[in-house]
Amino acid sequence: MRVIVTRPHAEGLKWVDALVLAGYDATALPLIDVTTPPDVQALRSAWEHIAQYDAVMFVSGNAVDHFFAQKPASAPEWTAGGAIKARAFVTGPGSYAALRRAQVDSDCIDSPARDAGQFDSESLWAVVSDQVQPGWRVLVVRGMGANGGAEQGQGRDWLADRVRGAGGHVEFVVAYQRVLPQWEAATQLHAERASADGSVWLFSSSEAIANLTRLCPQCQWSAAKAVATHPRIAQAAREAGFGRVCESRPTLAELMASIESLQ
Numbered sequence: 001m002r003v004i005v006t007r008p009h010a011e012g013l014k015w016v017d018a019l020v021l022a023g024y025d026a027t028a029l030p031l032i033d034v035t036t037p038p039d040v041q042a043l044r045s046a047w048e049h050i051a052q053y054d055a056v057m058f059v060s061g062n063a064v065d066h067f068f069a070q071k072p073a074s075a076p077e078w079t080a081g082g083a084i085k086a087r088a089f090v091t092g093p094g095s096y097a098a099l100r101r102a103q104v105d106s107d108c109i110d111s112p113a114r115d116a117g118q119f120d121s122e123s124l125w126a127v128v129s130d131q132v133q134p135g136w137r138v139l140v141v142r143g144m145g146a147n148g149g150a151e152q153g154q155g156r157d158w159l160a161d162r163v164r165g166a167g168g169h170v171e172f173v174v175a176y177q178r179v180l181p182q183w184e185a186a187t188q189l190h191a192e193r194a195s196a197d198g199s200v201w202l203f204s205s206s207e208a209i210a211n212l213t214r215l216c217p218q219c220q221w222s223a224a225k226a227v228a229t230h231p232r233i234a235q236a237a238r239e240a241g242f243g244r245v246c247e248s249r250p251t252l253a254e255l256m257a258s259i260e261s262l263q
Helices: 009-021 040-048 061-069 093-101 121-128 154-165 185-194 206-215 231-240 252-261
Strands: 002-005 025-028 033-035 055-058 087-089 137-144 169-179 200-203 225-228 244-247
Touching: 002 009, 009 025, 009 033, 009 252, 040 061, 040 169, 055 061, 055 093, 061 093, 061 137, 061 169, 087 121, 121 154, 137 154, 154 169, 185 206, 200 206, 200 231, 206 231, 225 231, 225 252, 231 244, 244 252
Parallel strands: 002 025, 002 200, 055 087, 055 137, 137 169, 200 225, 225 244
Antiparallel strands: 033 169
């Protein structure tokens, strides 16, 4: 059984390598390209004013990587007892790992426990809600869509509403842009064949599913199988016509178990 990994290129290769090492026939087929945002100065400005925030929420590992790519050389380190007092909020282990790679002290990071039922904003809020006080300033680091609009995400908007409801203030900064990939003919053919050969598609974004249906408008997905890392993504796969859909937490062991369940 072939496994199609649809995450953006850099993230997807990590999943592919892990699955191949575990004995799977895995291949990368990115359904989202990640690029630098049009307004890089906004990121630099956020760094200049980071001492004003009580918390910074990163919506993804890409948000972490692109935000820290603009970190000024003069900016202080993000360590316990350091000059940056803001908490770093993330929803899952991938973003947590990205923060650690960026040298953010683990004592400064808040995220759902590794055994949490879901890695999403609701689970994060259960961890941080007691911290947020009236007057708190929270910066949300997110992406933007190909049309220049804010990247869609029910969870981050939900969490922003909770912060405001607790008396806090929320600001946003765009760290990256997500765009539709440009496929060559061979890639197009590969995707079309995988729609009908029983391949298992791994989805960690509803946007990826929307892009797939745009890139392959003539394909029928009733013979295809999908593993989705969140109920909202699973619902998007069902609405796209995938014949079998399984939900899974985004850990390698559980992804593999979900893949096996679709055989």
